[in-house]
Amino acid sequence: MMPRSLVEAQNLTRVFDVSKPWLSRLIEREPKAYLKAVTNVSFSVGRRETVALVGESGSGKSTVARMTVGLLSPTAGTVSIDGIDMWAPASASERQKLRRRLQMIFQDPFASLNPRWRVDRIVADPIKAFGLAKDGAEIRHRVGELLTLVGLDPADGGKYPHEFSGGQRQRICIARALSSNPEFLVCDEPTSALDVSVQAQILNLMRDLQDRLGLSYLFISHNLAVVRHMAARIGVMYLGRIVEMAPSAELFAAPRHPYTRLLLDALPDLGMTGRPRRPIEGEIPNPIAPPPGCAFHPRCPWAFEPCCLDVPALIDSGASGRAAACHAVEAGRI
Amino acid sequence: MSEPVLSVRDLRVAFPTRRRTLIAVDGVSFDIAAGEVLGVVGESGAGKSLTGAAIIGLLEPPGRIVGGEVRLGGQRIDDLAPEEMRKVRGKRIGMVFQDPLTSLNPLYRVGDQIVETIRTHARITEGKARERAITLLQEAGIQGARARIDSYPHEFSGGMRQRVVLALALCAEPDLLIADEPTTALDVSIQAQIIQLLKRLCRERGTAVMLITHDMGVIAETADRVAVMYAGRIAEIGPVRDVVQHPHHPYTKGLMGAIPTLGPQGERLVQIPGAMPRLDAIPKGCAFHPRCAYAFDRCRAERPEPMPAGPSMAACWLVAAGAAANAAPSAAAGSARARR
Numbered sequence: 001m002m003p004r005s006l007v008e009a010q011n012l013t014r015v016f017d018v019s020k021p022w023l024s025r026l027i028e029r030e031p032k033a034y035l036k037a038v039t040n041v042s043f044s045v046g047r048r049e050t051v052a053l054v055g056e057s058g059s060g061k062s063t064v065a066r067m068t069v070g071l072l073s074p075t076a077g078t079v080s081i082d083g084i085d086m087w088a089p090a091s092a093s094e095r096q097k098l099r100r101r102l103q104m105i106f107q108d109p110f111a112s113l114n115p116r117w118r119v120d121r122i123v124a125d126p127i128k129a130f131g132l133a134k135d136g137a138e139i140r141h142r143v144g145e146l147l148t149l150v151g152l153d154p155a156d157g158g159k160y161p162h163e164f165s166g167g168q169r170q171r172i173c174i175a176r177a178l179s180s181n182p183e184f185l186v187c188d189e190p191t192s193a194l195d196v197s198v199q200a201q202i203l204n205l206m207r208d209l210q211d212r213l214g215l216s217y218l219f220i221s222h223n224l225a226v227v228r229h230m231a232a233r234i235g236v237m238y239l240g241r242i243v244e245m246a247p248s249a250e251l252f253a254a255p256r257h258p259y260t261r262l263l264l265d266a267l268p269d270l271g272m273t274g275r276p277r278r279p280i281e282g283e284i285p286n287p288i289a290p291p292p293g294c295a296f297h298p299r300c301p302w303a304f305e306p307c308c309l310d311v312p313a314l315i316d317s318g319a320s321g322r323a324a325a326c327h328a329v330e331a332g333r334i
Numbered sequence: 335m336s337e338p339v340l341s342v343r344d345l346r347v348a349f350p351t352r353r354r355t356l357i358a359v360d361g362v363s364f365d366i367a368a369g370e371v372l373g374v375v376g377e378s379g380a381g382k383s384l385t386g387a388a389i390i391g392l393l394e395p396p397g398r399i400v401g402g403e404v405r406l407g408g409q410r411i412d413d414l415a416p417e418e419m420r421k422v423r424g425k426r427i428g429m430v431f432q433d434p435l436t437s438l439n440p441l442y443r444v445g446d447q448i449v450e451t452i453r454t455h456a457r458i459t460e461g462k463a464r465e466r467a468i469t470l471l472q473e474a475g476i477q478g479a480r481a482r483i484d485s486y487p488h489e490f491s492g493g494m495r496q497r498v499v500l501a502l503a504l505c506a507e508p509d510l511l512i513a514d515e516p517t518t519a520l521d522v523s524i525q526a527q528i529i530q531l532l533k534r535l536c537r538e539r540g541t542a543v544m545l546i547t548h549d550m551g552v553i554a555e556t557a558d559r560v561a562v563m564y565a566g567r568i569a570e571i572g573p574v575r576d577v578v579q580h581p582h583h584p585y586t587k588g589l590m591g592a593i594p595t596l597g598p599q600g601e602r603l604v605q606i607p608g609a610m611p612r613l614d615a616i617p618k619g620c621a622f623h624p625r626c627a628y629a630f631d632r633c634r635a636e637r638p639e640p641m642p643a644g645p646s647m648a649a650c651w652l653v654a655a656g657a658a659a660n661a662a663p664s665a666a667a668g669s670a671r672a673r674r
Contacts, residue, residue, distance in 0.1 A: 198609060200606070283523075
């Protein structure tokens with residue numbers, strides 16, 4: 001059996017109340033409205049492993065990321081880091097200890113850095129917050145070290161974020177995330193706002209850092225090629241649920257769930273193999289009123305009766321750690 | 335081939351500032367034939383959107399065209415009076431922008447917007463224009479067009495809105511369609527739908543298309559020819575298959591290698607060091623030379639013009655030196671792909 005994973009998420013569910021104000025509801029005689037952003041999502045991330053969640057907008061992947069780092073409390077389910085339940089820690093100091101071990105990198109490097117702080121203050125903030133250094137000199141030394149680590153000059157610490165390009169800012173965000181010596185990083189679309197050549201620099205940097213520091217990543221992205229490049233295991237999300245979870249190579253070689261298949265078919269083909277590109281019909285349904293049964297059935301060419309009735313469970317298939325939530329796969333129709 | 339629909343020669347766009355004049359587009363030349371899709375690809379700041387805006391006469395002041403010429407079906411359009419240009423725009427050149435919500439007026443029903451555009455450019459009755467609008471929406475893949483024509487833009491989803499914008503851009507049967515990042519705001523599954531639609535509609539009508547995007551995948555999928563822009567100039571232009579599979583310019587090579595693919599995992603991505611230069615600090619000689627692994631003395635002193643390289647044109651002195659075609663690609667692949 002594998003050693004215990006570093007991060008374990010069990011049946012995460014998050015419901016948002018999207019009701020109109022009380023008076024409007026009273027006048028228009030409408031009930032309360034709820035949006036199920038995430039339903040029963042479970043995954044684990046091993047040490048030095050990269051696990052990716054991929055999905056289109058509205059699939060709930062960012063909500064999962066926020067629950068995993070503790071920015072958002074789950075409606076149901078648990079997240080545990082190294083066996084400690086994040087939402088039921090014994091004391092505040094224990095929670096503080098837990099927080100040091102996980103950090104987050106956000107999508108937009110223009111919005112996630114305080115424009116009025118110099119870079120060294122930004123990077124030093126977690127060090128101060130967690131009391132990881134004895135004095136100012138040690139903090140300065142550590143900040144210089146971190147900036148060098150992410151490929152910047154220690155002298156850059158005296159500048160403000162606006163003096164940097166998008167790629168350099170994302171490097172600053174990474175330096176800040178690393179300053180508390182975390183073991184686990186949640187990266188929510190870390191390269192979506194960057195140009196391809198800069199994206200390549202950041203992805204390479206993230207992999208180098210993983211090798212050097214033994215980090216674990218939860219990598220959130222809408223870009224299948226980026227996910228393929230980064231992750232060992234991939235979970236495909238659709239409308240708040242993981243519909244397929246598989247090792248990266250196997251997912252791309254032999255996708256099982258119809259949504260994964262169609263998503264791969266819809267990718268632009270850079271190799272120009274002349275492979276026919278089959279777009280998925282229709283659009284993602286409204287998450288406030290999702291279709292009954294499997295949420296994908298209105299767009300699915302393989303849908304049959306049970307798909308409209310029951311939500312398929314994520315069922316493990318064999319030894320390779322693959323799982324798919326699909327009635328047709330279960331019944332052997334695909 | 336007969337006369338191209340669009341012919342751009344040595345186009346230069348400048349932004350005068352207090353200190354100096356910044357050249358944002360510098361000597362760009364290309365043609366687009368009827369029914370052809372030219373992809374214009376580049377990273378942010380390459381000048382691809384400005385080129386599109388200059389062609390259609392929608393440069394934001396103080397930006398203006400300071401040199402070269404733009405011909406549409408043989409007629410010069412870059413020196414037309416604003417009033418004349420307005421008649422060309424919409425009638426002979428259609429436009430699709432990135433964000434479909436900003437190109438539709440939120441206060442008018444989509445049908446009214448299409449009818450108004452049709453009647454601006456053609457003398458037909460309102461009833462006929464409305465019938466045409468419904469046909470157009472149907473062709474653009476909007477189901478139940480007759481029922482949805484009186485909806486407001488906010489009642490459509492992102493993909494549906496982009497279909498409406500496409501119908502709007504094509505309603506006056508333009509000769510040229512300029513699509514600036516038409517699928518960037520959309521999800522992958524919707525992106526594929528819109529690209530197929532764009533291709534189909536333009537093929538049926540023989541419309542020339544200038545497709546501006548940063549996504550090489552979209553270009554490979556859609557375009558017949560592609561122009562790669564860097565720092566306001568065309569680095570390489572040629573048939574899409576040649577540029578994607580056998581790039582000649584070191585920038586194109588780096589760009590292609592930097593894109594993660596669905597191929598075998600584990601390799602490092604090719605990394606182009608540094609970033610695109612700012613407009614006020616474009617290096618002398620070839621603008622790419624500080625980032626280029628093959629740069630030699632001539633690159634630092636003299637600016638290369640596009641020159642034939644196989645079926646493509648590449649603005650690179652290596653091509654002139656004859657070294658790029660055979661020796662460089664293998665060397666590039668070897669050194670850049672090696673793990674650390």
